[in-house]
Amino acid sequence: MSALAQQWGESLRSATPAQGPRWLDELRLRASDQLTAHGLPQRKDEDWKYTPMRVLEKLNPAIAYHPGSENHFLEKGQTTERGLNGKWFSDPIFPAALLDKPDYEIRVYDGVLVGHEGSDRPGVTVLSLTEGLQRYESLLRKHIESVDISGSAQAFTALNTATLNQGLVIHIDQQVDAGTMLLRWALSGKAGPSIHNFRVFLLLGEGTRLQLIEQFESADHSGSALNVVVHVELGSNAVLDHLRLQNESENTVLMSSTRIDQAQGSRYLYAGFDLGGGLVRHELKTVFGGSGAHATFLGAFVLDNARHVDNHISVDHASPGCSSEQFFRGVLGGRSRGVFNGKALIRPGADESSVRQSSANLLLSPLAQIDTKPELEIYADEVEARHGATVGQLDEAAIFYMRSRGLGEAEAKRLLVAAFCRAVTDRLENQALAGRISQLIDQAMPSFTQEN
Amino acid sequence: MHGELKEVYKPMSSEPTQVDSTSANPSSVDHFVQQQYRYGFVTDIESETVPPGLDEDVIRWISARKEEPQWLLDWRLEAYHHWLKMSPPDWAHLKIKPIDFQAISYFSAPKSDKDRPKSLDEVDPKLLETYEKLGVPLHERARLAGVVAVDVVFDSVSLGTTFREELKKAGVIFCSFSEAVHDYPDLVKQYLGTVVPSRDNFFAALNSAVFSDGSFVFIPKGVRCPMELSTYFRINAADTGQFERTLIIAEERSHVSYLEGCTAPMRDQNQLHAAVVELVAMDDANIKYSTVQNWYPGDENGVGGIYNFVTKRGDCRGDRSRISWTQVETGSAITWKYPSCILRGDSSVGEFYSVALTNNYQQADTGTKMIHIGRNTRSKIIAKGISAGHGQNAYRGLVRITKNAENARNYTQCDSMLIGKNCGAHTFPYIEVSNPSAKVEHEATTSRIGEDQLFYCLQRGISEEDAVSMIVDGFCKQVFRELPMEFAVEAKALLEVSLEGAVG
Numbered sequence: 001m002s003a004l005a006q007q008w009g010e011s012l013r014s015a016t017p018a019q020g021p022r023w024l025d026e027l028r029l030r031a032s033d034q035l036t037a038h039g040l041p042q043r044k045d046e047d048w049k050y051t052p053m054r055v056l057e058k059l060n061p062a063i064a065y066h067p068g069s070e071n072h073f074l075e076k077g078q079t080t081e082r083g084l085n086g087k088w089f090s091d092p093i094f095p096a097a098l099l100d101k102p103d104y105e106i107r108v109y110d111g112v113l114v115g116h117e118g119s120d121r122p123g124v125t126v127l128s129l130t131e132g133l134q135r136y137e138s139l140l141r142k143h144i145e146s147v148d149i150s151g152s153a154q155a156f157t158a159l160n161t162a163t164l165n166q167g168l169v170i171h172i173d174q175q176v177d178a179g180t181m182l183l184r185w186a187l188s189g190k191a192g193p194s195i196h197n198f199r200v201f202l203l204l205g206e207g208t209r210l211q212l213i214e215q216f217e218s219a220d221h222s223g224s225a226l227n228v229v230v231h232v233e234l235g236s237n238a239v240l241d242h243l244r245l246q247n248e249s250e251n252t253v254l255m256s257s258t259r260i261d262q263a264q265g266s267r268y269l270y271a272g273f274d275l276g277g278g279l280v281r282h283e284l285k286t287v288f289g290g291s292g293a294h295a296t297f298l299g300a301f302v303l304d305n306a307r308h309v310d311n312h313i314s315v316d317h318a319s320p321g322c323s324s325e326q327f328f329r330g331v332l333g334g335r336s337r338g339v340f341n342g343k344a345l346i347r348p349g350a351d352e353s354s355v356r357q358s359s360a361n362l363l364l365s366p367l368a369q370i371d372t373k374p375e376l377e378i379y380a381d382e383v384e385a386r387h388g389a390t391v392g393q394l395d396e397a398a399i400f401y402m403r404s405r406g407l408g409e410a411e412a413k414r415l416l417v418a419a420f421c422r423a424v425t426d427r428l429e430n431q432a433l434a435g436r437i438s439q440l441i442d443q444a445m446p447s448f449t450q451e452n
Numbered sequence: 453m454h455g456e457l458k459e460v461y462k463p464m465s466s467e468p469t470q471v472d473s474t475s476a477n478p479s480s481v482d483h484f485v486q487q488q489y490r491y492g493f494v495t496d497i498e499s500e501t502v503p504p505g506l507d508e509d510v511i512r513w514i515s516a517r518k519e520e521p522q523w524l525l526d527w528r529l530e531a532y533h534h535w536l537k538m539s540p541p542d543w544a545h546l547k548i549k550p551i552d553f554q555a556i557s558y559f560s561a562p563k564s565d566k567d568r569p570k571s572l573d574e575v576d577p578k579l580l581e582t583y584e585k586l587g588v589p590l591h592e593r594a595r596l597a598g599v600v601a602v603d604v605v606f607d608s609v610s611l612g613t614t615f616r617e618e619l620k621k622a623g624v625i626f627c628s629f630s631e632a633v634h635d636y637p638d639l640v641k642q643y644l645g646t647v648v649p650s651r652d653n654f655f656a657a658l659n660s661a662v663f664s665d666g667s668f669v670f671i672p673k674g675v676r677c678p679m680e681l682s683t684y685f686r687i688n689a690a691d692t693g694q695f696e697r698t699l700i701i702a703e704e705r706s707h708v709s710y711l712e713g714c715t716a717p718m719r720d721q722n723q724l725h726a727a728v729v730e731l732v733a734m735d736d737a738n739i740k741y742s743t744v745q746n747w748y749p750g751d752e753n754g755v756g757g758i759y760n761f762v763t764k765r766g767d768c769r770g771d772r773s774r775i776s777w778t779q780v781e782t783g784s785a786i787t788w789k790y791p792s793c794i795l796r797g798d799s800s801v802g803e804f805y806s807v808a809l810t811n812n813y814q815q816a817d818t819g820t821k822m823i824h825i826g827r828n829t830r831s832k833i834i835a836k837g838i839s840a841g842h843g844q845n846a847y848r849g850l851v852r853i854t855k856n857a858e859n860a861r862n863y864t865q866c867d868s869m870l871i872g873k874n875c876g877a878h879t880f881p882y883i884e885v886s887n888p889s890a891k892v893e894h895e896a897t898t899s900r901i902g903e904d905q906l907f908y909c910l911q912r913g914i915s916e917e918d919a920v921s922m923i924v925d926g927f928c929k930q931v932f933r934e935l936p937m938e939f940a941v942e943a944k945a946l947l948e949v950s951l952e953g954a955v956g
Contacts, residue, residue: 370884370885373882382900391883393891
C-alpha cells in the first residue's frame with residue numbers, strides 16, 4: 001500500500017469522530033476501514049488502468065477535516081471574507097448576462113459552503129448537509145448508503161464517506177422550474193496541500209427543471225485536492241441541464257463521482273469541459289429506472305503540459321425505451337494524457353433502447369497520450385447501439401489551404417482545433433454560453449498550436 | 453495406462469442442412485434449434501493415457517516418452533514452476549466454473565503411435581473413417597490437385613503428413629512438433645517461446661509445461677509455399693486436455709498460408725483445450741493463418757462442451773512483413789482467444805478477420821491485439837459477432853500505438869448481431885495511442901437481425917431459414933472472403949448448421 005494511503009489511514013483513525021445520526025457514524029467507520037484495508041486505486045483495477053496516482057502522491061495532501069461549527073450553511077446572502085466577494089474566487093467565468101441571471105450562486109471554498117445568493121423561488125430549497133440531514137434524513141440516507149465504497153477502486157468514494165461532514169442539498173418540489181444555479185468551487189493551499197471532501201445532493205421532483213452550472217477554478221494556484229460525490233435524483237419528466245467547466249491549475253487534483261437515478265421520462269443533459277487541472281477524473285453513472293428516460297453526456301478536454309483528465313461514463317439501461325448518448329472530443333498537447341471510458345449496459349428486457357458513443361481525439365504532441373475505451377454490454381435484442389472512436393491529427397491539407405490564404409500556421413491550427421471542439425459546444429442550448437466556452441478552449445491551447 | 457473404450461455415438465436427429473423451404477412457420481424449424489451436434493462420436497481406438505493430475509513426474513513422463521532433449525524438459529519444468537504461482541485469468545466476460553486442473557489427464561496418444569505410419573495409406577483405417585465422419589475426407593482433399601497437405605493431429609500425436617516430399621523439394625519443413633524437436637532442434641530452440649514466452653499467461657504457461665504435439669512449419673528465404681498447409685485437430689479420448697503447440701517461421705520474402713480446423717466428439721464432461729500458436733515473420737514474409745473452430749459447444753442446456761483457452765500471437769519481426777489471422781469460431785462452450793500481432797518491423801502489417809458465433813449457452817470472449825512498434829505499421833480488424841439462444845459473445849480488442857510507431861494506422865470495425873431475447877453481445881475495445889502521427893479508427897454497431905431484410909426475403913418466397921442464412925452470410929462476407937476457398941465453403945455451412953432455427 002502506498003505511503004499516502006497509510007498516512008490517510010492513520011489520519012482517519014486518530015480523527016475525532018464526527019457526530020451525526022448513528023447509521024451515518026457507523027457508515028463512516030466502515031468506509032474508513034475499507035480505505036485503510038485496500039488503499040488507493042491501482043493499475044490492476046480495470047477502471048483505473050490508465051489513471052495512475054502519481055500526481056496525487058506527489059502532491060501528498062493531508063485529509064482536511066472541518067469542525068462541526070462550520071457545518072451550518074450561512075444565512076442566505078451573508079458573506080464572509082471567503083464568501084461571495086472573497087478574494088479566493090477569480091472573476092466569474094460566466095458573466096451574469098450570459099446565464100440569464102443565475103437564480104442562485106453557491107460557493108464552496110476548500111470544501112466548505114461559504115455563501116449563497118439568489119432570488120427566492122417557491123419550492124426550491126437550498127440547505128447545508130447538516131440541515132438537509134435534519135429535514136430529509138431518510139431520502140439522503142438512501143442515497144448515501146447506495147454508494148459503493150468497497151475495494152481500492154472505490155477509494156475516493158470511501159474517503160468521501162469516511163469524512164462525510166460537508167455538503168449541499170438542493171431540493172426542488174414537483175413541477176417547479178428552478179431556473180439556473182451557479183455552483184462555484186475553489187481551493188487554496190493555505191494550510192499545505194489538503195484533500196477536501198464534499199457531497200452534493202440534487203433532488204429534483206416530478207416535472208421539475210434545473211440548469212446547474214459548475215465551475216471549478218481557483219484563484220490560488222498553490223495546489224490542493226478536491227473529492228466530490230454528487231447524488232442526482234430525477235423524478236419523472238424532470239430535466240437537469242448540468243454543465244461543468246473545469247479550469248483548475250496544474251497543481252490541482254479533482255476527483256468527482258456523480259450518480260444519477262432517472263425516473264420515467266426524465267432527461268439528464270451533461271456537458272463537461274476540462275481545460276485544466278493536474279489530475280482530474282469524472283465518474284458519471286446514470287441508471288434508467290423508468291422507461292422513456294434519456295441521458296446525454298457531452299464532453300471536451302483540451303489539455304496541455306502534464307495534465308491528466310479521465311472521463312468515466314456509465315449508462316445502465318435498466319428499463320426499456322430509453323436512449324443515451326456519449327459524445328466526447330479530446331485535444332492533447334504537451335505531455336498530457338486523456339482517458340475516455342464510456343460504458344453502456346443494456347439489461348435483459350430493456351428493448352427499444354438506443355445507445356450512441358463517440359470519442360474522437362486529436363493527438364498534437366509526441367509526448368501526449370490518449371486511451372479510449374467505448375464499451376457496450378448488451379443483453380436485449382431490440383436495440384440499436386453503435387460506437388465510434390478515432391485518434392488522429394490535424395488535417396495537413398486543411399492547414400496548407402489556410403496557409404496558402406495567408407494565415408499563419410499557429411492560427412490555422414487554432415482554427416482547426418476550435419472547429420473540432422465546436423462539435424461539442426454547438427450542441428449547447430445556450431449559445432452565448434457556448435461562445436464563452438469556445439473562447440476558454442481557445443485560451444487553453446497555447447503551446448501545441450505554435451509554429452514549429 | 454490404456455484408456456477405456458467407450459462408445460457414446462449419438463445418431464443425428466435429422467439431416468441438418470435440410471430446409472423446409474415451403475414454410476416460414478417458426479415451429480417447423482424448431483428441430484433445427486434442438487439438433488444434435490453433428491460431429492458427436494468417439495472413435496474406437498485404444499489410447500495411451502496418463503492418469504489425471506499434474507506434477508513434475510507427469511511432465512518428465514511426457515518429455516521422456518517423446519524422447520525430448522534435456523533443454524526442452526528444463527524449459528517445460530520452468531514453465532510448470534511458474535504456472536504453479538499463477539492463477540487463471542478472471543477479467544474476461546465469461547462465467548466459468550472453476551477448473552480442477554488435477555482432474556485432467558495431460559497426455560493421450562493413439563496406441564498405434566509406436567508403429568508410426570509412413571504415409572496416409574498406412575494410417576489406421578479407423579482414423580481415416582473418423583475424418584470421413586467429420587466430413588473432411590482426406591483423400592478427397594488430397595485429390596484436390598495436390599493443393600493441400602494435411603498434418604493430422606489425432607489427440608496428441610501427429611499421425612501422418614501428406615505431401616511432405618513435395619514440400620521438401622521446395623525446402624519447406626512441415627512436420628509435427630515432436631519430429632521437429634528431433635530433426636531440427638536448433639530451429640526449435642531458436643524460436644520456441646520467443647513470441648509467446650512460457651510465462652506469458654496462465655494457459656500459455658500450462659501449455660508450455662505439458663504441450664503434447666502440434667505443427668512445425670519453416671519456410672526458408674524467398675520460398676512461396678507451393679500449397680496451403682492444413683492441420684485438422686481432433687480431441688478424442690475422454691477427459692484428455694489437448695495442448696497443441698504450433699510454431700511457424702517464415703524467413704525473408706517467404707509466403708505461407710496455414711489452415712487449422714477442428715471438430716470434437718460429443719461428451720458430457722468439459723474438456724480443456726489450451727493451445728499456443730507462435731508465428732514469426734521476417735523481412736517481407738507473409739503468413740496467413742486461418743482457423744475454423746468447431747469444437748463441441750455443449751448441448752442445448754449448456755451441458756458439456758470444450759473449454760478453449762488459446763494464446764495465438766504473431767511477431768512481425770521483419771520490415772514489410774505481414775501476418776493475417778482469419779478465424780471462424782462456431783464451437784466450444786467457452787472461447788478465450790485473442791490472436792495478436794506484434795508489429796515490430798517497419799511497414800509491417802497485421803490483420804484480423806473474425807466471425808464468432810454463440811448459440812445455446814456458448815460463451816465467447818475473443819478479439820485481437822495489435823501492438824504497433826515499428827514505423828509505418830498498419831493493422832486492420834474486422835470482427836463479426838453473432839449471438840443466438842442464450843449465447844454471450846464479447847469482442848475484446850487492443851490497439852496500442854507506442855511512442856516510436858510513426859505513421860501507424862489502424863482501422864477496426866466490429867459488428868454484432870443479436871438473434872433472440874436471451875443472448876448478449878458485448879464490445880470492449882481498448883485504444884491506447886502514444887504517437888501523434890497515428891491514425892486510429894474504431895467503429896462498432898450492435899443490432900438485431902434486420903427485420904426489414906427478413907421481411908423482404910420472406911415476401912419473395914424465401915424461407916425464414918434461408919433468409920437468416922443469407923443475411924448472416926452477407927453480414928460475415930468481409931471475413932469469409934479472406935478464407936481459402938474450401939474453408940470458406942465449410943465455414944458457411946458450419947454457420948448455417950449452428951444457426952438454423954435460431955429465429956422464430
